[in-house]
Amino acid sequence: MNPVTVSRLLDNTLASLAVAEEALSLEPSQRSALLTRLAGIPSARRTVLDSFRVESGAKELEPFQWCAENVARSLSHDLLVRESRPRFLGSALDSLISDLVSSAESGLVHSRSAATWLAQLGPGGRAMVHARILTRARHTLEVFDRFGVAVTPSASDTYLSVARSRWVLRGRRDGVLGEPHRRILVQVRTGSPSRSAARGLRVDALAATLAHPRGQAPARIVGVWPESGLVIAVDSSLDDLRGGARDVLRAAQRLSEMTRNQAA
Amino acid sequence: MPLVDELLRPSDVTLDSLVDHVRQYLVPVTSASDPARVITARPRIPEGVSELAQARRARLRGRLTDLWLVLWAVRRPVDDSLGELLDAASSSRAYQDLLDDVAQYDADSRARLFADVRAHIQTLSEVLGTRPARVEVQLGVRRRLALGISGTELRVRFDLVVTLPERRGLVDVTTSPLDPDDAPLALLALADLLAGYHPRRVAQISSATGEVRMREVDGALVDLALSTLHERTRAA
Numbered sequence: 001m002n003p004v005t006v007s008r009l010l011d012n013t014l015a016s017l018a019v020a021e022e023a024l025s026l027e028p029s030q031r032s033a034l035l036t037r038l039a040g041i042p043s044a045r046r047t048v049l050d051s052f053r054v055e056s057g058a059k060e061l062e063p064f065q066w067c068a069e070n071v072a073r074s075l076s077h078d079l080l081v082r083e084s085r086p087r088f089l090g091s092a093l094d095s096l097i098s099d100l101v102s103s104a105e106s107g108l109v110h111s112r113s114a115a116t117w118l119a120q121l122g123p124g125g126r127a128m129v130h131a132r133i134l135t136r137a138r139h140t141l142e143v144f145d146r147f148g149v150a151v152t153p154s155a156s157d158t159y160l161s162v163a164r165s166r167w168v169l170r171g172r173r174d175g176v177l178g179e180p181h182r183r184i185l186v187q188v189r190t191g192s193p194s195r196s197a198a199r200g201l202r203v204d205a206l207a208a209t210l211a212h213p214r215g216q217a218p219a220r221i222v223g224v225w226p227e228s229g230l231v232i233a234v235d236s237s238l239d240d241l242r243g244g245a246r247d248v249l250r251a252a253q254r255l256s257e258m259t260r261n262q263a264a
Numbered sequence: 265m266p267l268v269d270e271l272l273r274p275s276d277v278t279l280d281s282l283v284d285h286v287r288q289y290l291v292p293v294t295s296a297s298d299p300a301r302v303i304t305a306r307p308r309i310p311e312g313v314s315e316l317a318q319a320r321r322a323r324l325r326g327r328l329t330d331l332w333l334v335l336w337a338v339r340r341p342v343d344d345s346l347g348e349l350l351d352a353a354s355s356s357r358a359y360q361d362l363l364d365d366v367a368q369y370d371a372d373s374r375a376r377l378f379a380d381v382r383a384h385i386q387t388l389s390e391v392l393g394t395r396p397a398r399v400e401v402q403l404g405v406r407r408r409l410a411l412g413i414s415g416t417e418l419r420v421r422f423d424l425v426v427t428l429p430e431r432r433g434l435v436d437v438t439t440s441p442l443d444p445d446d447a448p449l450a451l452l453a454l455a456d457l458l459a460g461y462h463p464r465r466v467a468q469i470s471s472a473t474g475e476v477r478m479r480e481v482d483g484a485l486v487d488l489a490l491s492t493l494h495e496r497t498r499a500a
Contacts, residue, residue, distance in 0.1 A: 067355065138402055
C-alpha cells in the first residue's frame with residue numbers, strides 16, 4: 001500500500017498535493033470479482049455501503065432522517081455547481097431553495113426527498129438550513145481555493161448499485177481536480193479525522209474506481225479537515241484498492257449478520 | 265463604526281513571521297490520536313457569577329442566543345414570540361437537546377426564559393447591527409489542534425467568523441459579563457493562526473451587558489496566547 005500522507009493544513013499543503021502520477025485502471029475481471037463477492041453477501045433491504053460504515057465500525061446506525069446538517073452537505077453540492085463565486089452564493093441559494101420547494105409543491109418529487117422535507121419547514125427552519133448550507137459551501141470553497149488550481153465541485157457523491165444484490169456503494173467526494181487520467185478527488189470533512197479515516201478514504205477511492213466506466217482509479221484522494229487543520233491524502237495503488245475492498249466486504253458481512261440476528 | 269466593519273478594518277500588522285513563529289508549537293502529525301489533555305479558550309467564569317452561568321437556564325439562554333446568530337447571519341428578523349428560534353432548532357440535529365429541555369419547562373418558566381433571551385438578543389442586535397451584505401459570515405467554526413506539548417489539544421469554537429477578501433475577524437459571543445482577561449481572545453487568535461488562517465482582529469461580545477472587547481492580532485497577543493498555553497498545561 002502507498003503510505004498515507006497526514007499533514008497540517010498550511011498555506012501550501014494543498015497546492016503540493018494538486019499534482020499526481022497517472023492513475024491505474026482495474027481490469028474488468030478484477031472489477032467483477034469484487035462485485036460478485038459483494039453480491040454474494042445477503043442483504044434484506046437496500047443498503048448503502050460507504051466510508052462512513054467502515055469508519056463507524058460495528059456501531060448500529062440510526063435510520064436516515066433529513067436534518068439541516070445532512071441537507072447542507074447534499075445541497076451545498078448543488079449550490080456550488082450552480083455558483084462558485086462567494087459573493088453570489090446567498091442569492092443562488094435562495095433560488096435553489098425556491099426551485100426545490102416549488103418542485104415539492106407540484107408533487108413531482110419523492111415524498112422522502114430533501115425538497116419535500118424543505119417544503120414543510122417553517123421560516124425559522126428554512127433559515128437554519130440556509131445558514132448551514134451557506135457555511136458548508138463557503139468552507140468548501142475556502143478549501144478548494146487553497147489548491148491553487150481549479151477544483152470542480154462535484155454535483156453528487158458516486159453511487160453504484162451492485163448487480164444481483166441490494167447493496168449500493170457510495171463514494172464521498174466534494175470536488176475533483178486534474179486531468180481525467182490523473183484525477184484527484186477532494187473531500188471536505190467536519191470535526192477531526194477518526195483513527196480509520198485513511199481506510200475510509202480508500203473505500204471512497206474504490207467506489208470511484210468501480211463506478212468509472214473504464215475502471216480508472218482516482219490518482220489520489222485528499223480528505224481535508226479544516227476544523228482540525230489536518231489533511232490526509234492517499235494515492236490509490238492496487239493494494240490500496242484491495243484494502244478498501246476488504247473493508248467494504250467486512251462491513252457488508254457485519255451488516256448482513258446484524259440484520260439476520262435482528263430477524264431471529 | 266459597526267462592530268463587523270471595525271473587525272475587518274485594514275491592519276498594518278504582517279502576520280507571516282508570526283505564523284512561522286507559532287507553528288513550531290505544533291506536533292508533526294503522523295496519525296489521528298486521542299489527546300491526553302484538552303485546553304479550551306472559553307473564558308473562565310468571573311467570580312460571583314459561577315452559579316448563574318452553570319445553571320440550566322443559562323445554558324439554554326446561550327443556546328438560544330446562538331440560534332439567533334443563525335437567523336442574523338441569514339438576515340432574517342425574529343418575531344416577538346421567539347417561535348422562529350424553536351422552529352429553527354427543530355430542523356437541526358445539533359439543537360435536539362435544546363428542544364427537549366424547553367419542552368420540560370412549564371409555561372411560566374418558559375416565559376421567564378424567553379423574556380431573558382429576548383433581552384440578550386436585543387443587546388446583541390444593537391451591538392452587531394444588520395449584517396452587511398458584502399461580508400461573508402461563518403457560524404460555529406471549530407478548531408481542534410494537537411500541540412507540541414505532550415498530548416495537549418487546543419479546542420476552540422468561534423461563534424462568528426466574518427470575512428472580506430484578505431481580511432478576517434473572529435467573534436466570541438458570551439451571555440455572561442466579560443472577563444477582564446485577554447487570554448481567551450489570544451487563544452482564539454492562536455487557534456486560527458495554527459489552522460493556517462490570518463485573522464486580523466478578534467472580539468468578544470457580552471450579550472448580558474453589551475460590552476465588547478476587541479484586540480488586533482499582533483505579536484503581543486500571540487505571546488500572551490503562548491504563555492497562557494504553557495501556564496494551563498502546567499496547571500492541568
